[in-house]
Amino acid sequence: xxxxxxxxxxxxxxxxxxxxxxxxxxxxxxxxxxxxxxxxxxxxxxxxxxxxxxxxxxxxxxxxxxxxxxxxxxxxxxxxxxxxxxxxxxxxxxxxxxxxxxxxxxxxxxxxxxxxxxxxxxxxxxxxxxxxxxxxxxxxxxxxxxxxxxxxxxxxxxxxxxxxxxxxxxxxxxxxxxxxxxxxxxxxxxxxxxxxxxxxxxxxxxxxxxxxxxxxxxxxxxxxxxxxxxxxxxxxxxxxxxxxxxxxxxxxxxxxxxxxxxxxxxxxxxxxxxxxxxxxxxxxxxxxxxxxxxxxxxxxxxxxxxxxxxxxxxxxxxxxxxxxxxxxxxxxxxxxxxxxxxxxxxxxxxxxxxxxxxxxxxxxxxxxxxxxxxxxxxxxxxxxxxxxx
Amino acid sequence: xxxxxxxxxxxxxxxxxxxxxxxxxxxxxxxxxxxxxxxxxxxxxxxxxxxxxxxxxxxxxxxxxxxxxxxxxxxxxxxxxxxxxxxxxxxxxxxxxxxxxxxxxxxxxxxxxxxxxxxxxxxxxxxxxxxxxxx
Numbered sequence: 473x474x475x476x477x478x479x480x481x482x483x484x485x486x487x488x489x490x491x492x493x494x495x496x497x498x499x500x501x502x503x504x505x506x507x508x509x510x511x512x513x514x515x516x517x518x519x520x521x522x523x524x525x526x527x528x529x530x531x532x533x534x535x536x537x538x539x540x541x542x543x544x545x546x547x548x549x550x551x552x553x554x555x556x557x558x559x560x561x562x563x564x565x566x567x568x569x570x571x572x573x574x575x576x577x578x579x580x581x582x583x584x585x586x587x588x589x590x591x592x593x594x595x596x597x598x599x600x601x602x603x604x605x606x607x608x609x610x611x612x613x614x615x616x617x618x619x620x621x622x623x624x625x626x627x628x629x630x631x632x633x634x635x636x637x638x639x640x641x642x643x644x645x646x647x648x649x650x651x652x653x654x655x656x657x658x659x660x661x662x663x664x665x666x667x668x669x670x671x672x673x674x675x676x677x678x679x680x681x682x683x684x685x686x687x688x689x690x691x692x693x694x695x696x697x698x699x700x701x702x703x704x705x706x707x708x709x710x711x712x713x714x715x716x717x718x719x720x721x722x723x724x725x726x727x728x729x730x731x732x733x734x735x736x737x738x739x740x741x742x743x744x745x746x747x748x749x750x751x752x753x754x755x756x757x758x759x760x761x762x763x764x765x766x767x768x769x770x771x772x773x774x775x776x777x778x779x780x781x782x783x784x785x786x787x788x789x790x791x792x793x794x795x796x797x798x799x800x801x802x803x804x805x806x807x808x809x810x811x812x813x814x815x816x817x818x819x820x821x822x823x824x825x826x827x828x829x830x831x832x833x834x835x836x837x838x839x840x841x842x843x844x845x846x847x848x849x850x851x852x853x854x855x856x857x858x859x860x861x
Numbered sequence: 862x863x864x865x866x867x868x869x870x871x872x873x874x875x876x877x878x879x880x881x882x883x884x885x886x887x888x889x890x891x892x893x894x895x896x897x898x899x900x901x902x903x904x905x906x907x908x909x910x911x912x913x914x915x916x917x918x919x920x921x922x923x924x925x926x927x928x929x930x931x932x933x934x935x936x937x938x939x940x941x942x943x944x945x946x947x948x949x950x951x952x953x954x955x956x957x958x959x960x961x962x963x964x965x966x967x968x969x970x971x972x973x974x975x976x977x978x979x980x981x982x983x984x985x986x987x988x989x990x991x992x993x994x995x996x
Contacts, residue, residue, distance in 0.1 A: 477987040487987035496977040527988030544976065564974045566898065577895075578971040581979040584960040593967075596979060608985045618979065 475529040475612035476840035481519035492616035497544035500620030502536035507610040508858040523601030530599040531611030532558040533641035554624035557809025563622035573808035638827035644809035646672025652779035652803035653730035658683035662728035664764040666694035670734035727773030735764035736782030780804035833857040891958030892946040899973040922950040
């Protein structure tokens with residue numbers, strides 16, 4: 473089959489690779505119908521998250537059609553149209569039973585590569601380094617899904633592929649961020665980032681009862697999406713001296729009740745701190761450019777909540793004193809999509825949530841390297857490129 | 862102008878040697894524990910099964926492996942706390958023996974709780990060893 477492979481830092485190629493097959497009895501093989509770029513992929517492409525091997529198939533946000541189901545699956549049959557949360561659960565361990573699916577104890581085949589960094593391993597995720605399991609990714613014609621009964625969710629009639637696709641990762645990550653904020657009716661929520669996850673966090677915050685959502689980014693087309701498609705107010709951080717001051721004034725001096733950081737380790741910014749981060753990261757002296765995270769911590773009101781859904785490595789200069797002295801609750805996780813899938817499907821069916829506008833560039837798999845180039849450089853108004861293998 | 866360092870070269874060397882001396886030499890023995898949400902008898906039965914045990918220890922150069930099981934009620938009624946102890950055929954550096962024991966006990970847990978060991982066997986990739994399970 474054809475697949476988009478990581479061949480080295482900033483080197484993606486479409487190659488012919490072996491087809492996947494059923495290995496374990498709870499596996500299913502899907503024909504991938506749509507698979508999308510994710511901002512977190514850029515950390516692998518750019519080489520800031522280690523653990524890739526030359527030839528690895530990338531991609532972790534996808535939906536498809538069942539072509540074969542293992543002998544111990546009971547809920548799936550060939551032809552089923554399904555969406556799969558990025559992190560794989562087993563459905564049997566303590567973490568899955570308590571709805572912490574991304575922390576599954578039984579789906580990471582290579583925990584020994586992750587334990588030295590994290591202490592305890594996460595669940596596995598396809599196409600996202602060997603410490604995260606080493607499973608082949610979704611930017612391919614076919615993919616093997618372990619524990620398919622609990623990870624494959626039927627896409628109901630009436631929900632298009634383009635809507636279902638983003639329920640794999642962008643929507644549950646954003647939804648989780650809003651859920652973490654324990655939003656009370658009328659709360660003001662500020663969201664850093666207007667990429668796929670940020671826009672979904674903004675929409676989710678409104679769905680969960682926020683009175684106002686304020687979105688922060690620098691790209692005019694993305695800020696326009698936040699206003700027009702989500703209903704958020706916006707701040708262009710490149711046009712203001714201080715996001716902190718803007719937020720203070722917009723909230724009557726109080727500050728946002730909750731802040732969601734949906735940017736991650738390759739944040740852009742302005743000023744000397746950004747320059748410092750940029751140089752230090754380029755020299756691989758640290759893994760993260762954390763300006764959005766630090767700004768969100770500063771901007772949050774006292775006793776507020778900071779939800780971190782951007783992907784980070786091992787950041788330095790983390791402003792723990794800001795959080796501690798202001799009594800801020802910080803919540804973070806990789807997304808447990810299985811927890812939110814029934815609710816997300818219901819929102820889409822009711823017309824309350826339509827993530828399909830994130831798909832700005834639909835391409836063939838053969839165009840994958842170009843899709844990542846456009847996505848990375850945010851050219852041509854690209855929010856997400858998606859491939860139809 | 863010559864700058865005088867606040868610490869002598871010998872002192873720095875001495876400190877470095879002291880740090881190096883604290884690095885653990887290679888070890889052949891290691892152990893790791895994990896809770897398993899299955900009754901002791903079920904886990905013991907798996908460990909006694911030749912094929913299951915081979916799957917748990919696959920790729921680990923083991924001279925001897927043992928399993929201890931005690932009840933663990935925190936994981937729910939009837940759970941087990943499993944400890945796998947390995948003696949390897951040859952010493953490996955630092956904490957690697959514990960990491961290998963951890964890999965074995967995680968595989969045992971997965972097999973007991975889900976009926977299968979997670980694997981990248983058969984994994985598509987654009988390289989010569991595509992399809993092989995790799996650590």
